[in-house]
Amino acid sequence: MQKIDFKSLSLEEMKQLFLKIGEKEYRGEQTFNFIHKNMVDSISKITVLPKDTRDKLEKNYTIGNISVLERYDSKIDDTKKYLFLLEDGNIIESVAMKYSYGTSACISTQVGCKMGCVFCASTKEGLVRNLTSSEILSEVYNIQKDLNLKLSNIVLMGSGEPLDNYDNVINFLKxxxxxxxxxxxxxxxxxxxxxxxxxxxxxxDEKIPITLSISLHSPFDEDRKRMMPIGKKYRVEEILKACYYYVEKTNRRITFEYTLINGENDRREDLEELARILGGLLCHVNLICLNPIEEFNKTKAKEDKIQEFKNRLNQKGISTTIRREMGSDINAACGQLRRKYIKGL
Structure with missing residues (x-):
């Protein structure tokens, strides 16, 4: 029988579990608090519980964990990239990036990805499986323990499509x-x-006030389909309609990620159409320089094109910034390091 992972249980589930096994309800709250505050990785370390209770729990319950397989430190900036080994032998990656306001982590939600975006390394081997909410939490906890700090921001933008692992991701957030x-x-x-x-x-409809970021990369359906297979299923117009609904429900500004690719989506008509479709929506555009991968033989847009996009969109009243390239010397783009490591095995 597979052991129940304490790290995936909500506070209410933990309290009910303790009642079920003949313990006091407050012991469930104590355990939940201790696990998540102290980021412990085994039941034996829950020292607020008596030893005989811990021994009893270890028969049917566990605290899932992942381990740091490799850590790569950038010599250019303070970016650190982690390869994590899962208990079943799969590998995922996360990135910690230092900014003036604190340290932000970009974490994965799946092993691999099935979305097939042509310029993304994490999707080339397809989807292996979803991460559990415990495993996603373990990325955060391992980074915090390794760097001895509390992260200031977390971005679910590593390997995988978070909304394709919906239940586990929502549980992780809560x-x-x-x-x-x-x-x-x-x-x-x-x-x-x-x-x-x-x-x-x-x-x-969950009304969880996180920031929603949309990987758009083209305002035109036909061009987007070529880059992102999901474009064959959902048109840009449908995505924007859903974004308006999200803003209405959460009062949160939407971010649009736009990777500028030379000769593909950096034309004047791309710029004007992007400004047109985003006009009136509470949003921000994050322009991204393309990270080259072997299977995609395109190059990033020229600097003057990137600046033109930024300036023109800002002039149109659409808040726009250029994402700073970080950790380029350690393959910090999503999926690159995992693939390199696996190929080297």
Whole structure:
């Protein structure tokens, strides 16, 4: 029988579990608090519980964990990239990036990805499996323990499509936010999606005030289809309609990720159409320089084109910034390091 992972249980589930096994309800709250505040990785370390209780729990319960397989430190900036080994032998990656306001982590939600975006390394081997909410939490906890700090921001923008692992991701968000645990602010969490429209509506109805980030990369359906297979299922117009609904429900500004590719989506008509479709929407555009991968023989847009996009969109009243390239010397772009490591085995 597979052991139940304490790290995936909500506070209420933990209290009910302790009652079920003949313990006091407050012991469940004690355990939840201790696990998440202290980020412990085994039941034997829950020292607020008597030893005989811990021994009893270890027969049927566990605390899932992942281990640091490799850590790569950038010589250019303070970026650190982690390869994590899961208990079943799979490998995922996360990135910690230091900014003036604190340290932000970009974490994965799946082993691999099935979305097939042509310029993304994490999707080339397809989807292996979803991460559990415990495993996603373990990325955060391992980084915090390794760097001896509390992260200021978390971005679900690593390997995988978060909304394709909806239930585990929502559970992760609620566990991380719980005031009896890490008490991590929702407003400091960003979730990036390639545009799973029904799940955007579902997320909006949760009324969890995280930042929603849409990987757009083209305002034209036909061009977007070539870059992002999800474009064959959901049109740009449908995504924007879902975004308006999200803003209405959460009062949160949407971020649009736009990777500028030379000769592909950096033309004047791309710029003008992007400004047109985003006009009137509470949003921000994050322009991204392309990270080259072997299977995609395109190059990033020229500097003057990037600046033109930024200036023109700002002139049109659409808040726009250029994302700073970080950790380029350690393959910090999503999926690159995992693939390199696996190929080298």
């Amino acid at each position: 566990l991380l936010h719980d005031e009896k645990g890490q008490n991590f602010g929702y407003r400091n969490i960003t979730l990036s999606t390639c545009g799973l429209v029904p799940k955007i509506y579902k997320l909006a």
